[in-house]
Amino acid sequence: MAEAIARIDEQLALRDALLQEKDALDQALSVSSLPGIGDNQGPPLEDRAVLPDFVSISFSIDQLTTALDKSKLEHARVQSLAEKLLEVVNGAKRGLLALAGLTIGGVAAAAGWDIYSTGGEQLIANLDRIAELAERVRQFALQ
DSSP: OHHHHHHHHHHHHHHHHHHHHHHHHHHHHHHHTSOOGGGOSOSOGGGSTTHHHHHHHHHHHHHHHHHHHSSSOOHHHHHHHHHHHHHHHHHHHHHHHHHTTBOTTOOBOOOSSOTTTTTHHHHHHHHHHHHHHHHHHHHHHHO
16 A cells, blocks of 8 residues: 555656646746847747747646546556657757757857857756656656
8 A cells, every 4th residue: 555655656746847847948948038148149949940849848748747647547658658758858959959059969069059148058957857757757657
């Protein structure tokens, strides 16, 4: 019985952590769209090709948290949703880094977008935390 209660507690903790990261991502997105000093960073993030990725991330988190809300967990569905979230997060991260002229390994190239002055580093940090949570949810569903 104690094991079942601990599992439910973990399930709800994962759901709550995903919701917190979704809120943090929404906040980071609003900050990153503000113009910088002199506003020479190019068009706002909303005009960029990566915005659909963030809409997909938000939608994927909503689906995953809804699945985690259920008292009878559908393990295969939760695992599939967690994998989808990981896929979308990794795509968004690659898109952001490409805008900045960086690679996933962090090797600098010609920067087309100032990732640091536009809040992009916060977006990358949010995406890393969401990816970590998605992997934890995936592992949880496999148990």
